[in-house]
Amino acid sequence: MNKERFEWIHSWCDYTERNDLPRVLLIGDSITHGYQTKVRQRLEGKYLVDYIATSYSVDCVFYNQLIAAFAADSKYDVIHFNHGLHGGHMTTEVYTSGMDALTASLSRIGKVILVTSTKTYNPGTEEPTAFHEKVLERNAALLPLAEKYGCAVNDLYAVSASLPISAYSPDGTHFADAGYDALADQVAASILNLK
Numbered sequence: 001m002n003k004e005r006f007e008w009i010h011s012w013c014d015y016t017e018r019n020d021l022p023r024v025l026l027i028g029d030s031i032t033h034g035y036q037t038k039v040r041q042r043l044e045g046k047y048l049v050d051y052i053a054t055s056y057s058v059d060c061v062f063y064n065q066l067i068a069a070f071a072a073d074s075k076y077d078v079i080h081f082n083h084g085l086h087g088g089h090m091t092t093e094v095y096t097s098g099m100d101a102l103t104a105s106l107s108r109i110g111k112v113i114l115v116t117s118t119k120t121y122n123p124g125t126e127e128p129t130a131f132h133e134k135v136l137e138r139n140a141a142l143l144p145l146a147e148k149y150g151c152a153v154n155d156l157y158a159v160s161a162s163l164p165i166s167a168y169s170p171d172g173t174h175f176a177d178a179g180y181d182a183l184a185d186q187v188a189a190s191i192l193n194l195k
Contacts, residue, residue, distance in 0.1 A: 002089040004055055009066070011052040013074065014040065018048060023074055024191055025110075026051035027067060028082035031118055031156075031183070034175060038184030039191075047191065050074065057087025058098030068105060076110040078191055080154065084117030084138040085173070088131060096141040103149050112151040113190050114142045118160035118183070121172035126165050129172065154190035156183055 010033050014023075024047045026032050026039065033053035040049040052070050056063035071079065083099065090098075099114075106112050116139040120129040139157050146153045159182055160175075167179035175183065 002057070002059070002087070004057075004086065007055050009052070009054040009056070011050075011070065012036070013050040014048045016074070019075070021046065021048050022077035023048045023050065024078040024080060025071060025074075025076045026053075026080045026082075026187070027071075028053050028080075028115070029055065029085050030174060031085065032082055035180045035184040035187060038180055039187045042184055042188035043191065047078070050076075055086050057090060058083055058102065059087060059090050059094050064098070064102065067102060071106060071109050078113065078194060079106050079110050080113045080115060080187060080191060081106060082115035082117065082154075082156070084135060085120070085131075088134065092134070092137045092141055095138050096145070099142065100145055100148075103145050103151065107149045107151065111194055112149065113154050113194065114146050114151045115154045115187075115190075116142060116157040118156050118173075118175075121165065121168060123170060123172045125172070152190065152194055154186065156186060159183060159186045 026036055030053060032051060036051040043049055103112060117135050120131055121127060122129050142153065163179055163182060167176055169176055
């Protein structure tokens with residue numbers, strides 16, 4: 001099994017005793033962790049917002065068990081599903097197969113929004129990382145899955161690519177406050193506009 005040097009998990013469930021509003025689950029990585037508080041603020045009074053963010057990759061048995069258990073633990077009306085910046089060892093075929101299986105499972109729980117991964121830059125430059133080509137391949141692989149399972153698509157890649165480099169953090173992968181604001185605006189809009 002391939003793992004990264006460090007593996008981590010962050011999660012939060014909002015007002016778990018309440019069911020007076022629809023509930024949304026944000027699934028993702030450190031980018032999701034970065035915007036989840038801002039999304040919660042934008043959806044206040046409209047949705048209850050839970051999230052799980054992790055570095056584990058979609059070809060990992062534990063990741064699949066983790067996401068399935070988390071998604072089954074509450075009643076989710078909407079699942080905003082972003083996975084693509086981790087698991088650099090995976091081929092596009094392995095990534096697509098894993099995303100296909102998870103999307104099928106999550107689609108039985110609630111409405112799924114598949115999310116493209118954000119652009120990454122080499123630190124201190126405006127040059128895309130070597131991983132950028134893999135991000136583009138994975139983002140393209142989501143479109144047939146969205147059609148297959150009737151999912152909406154939230155193109156966070158397009159949002160990130162339109163931002164100035166000043167909206168990124170110095171590491172070129174994560175975002176400064178203005179960048180997370182732009183992503184949170186788009187995430188909230190994708191949920192509110194879901195048909």
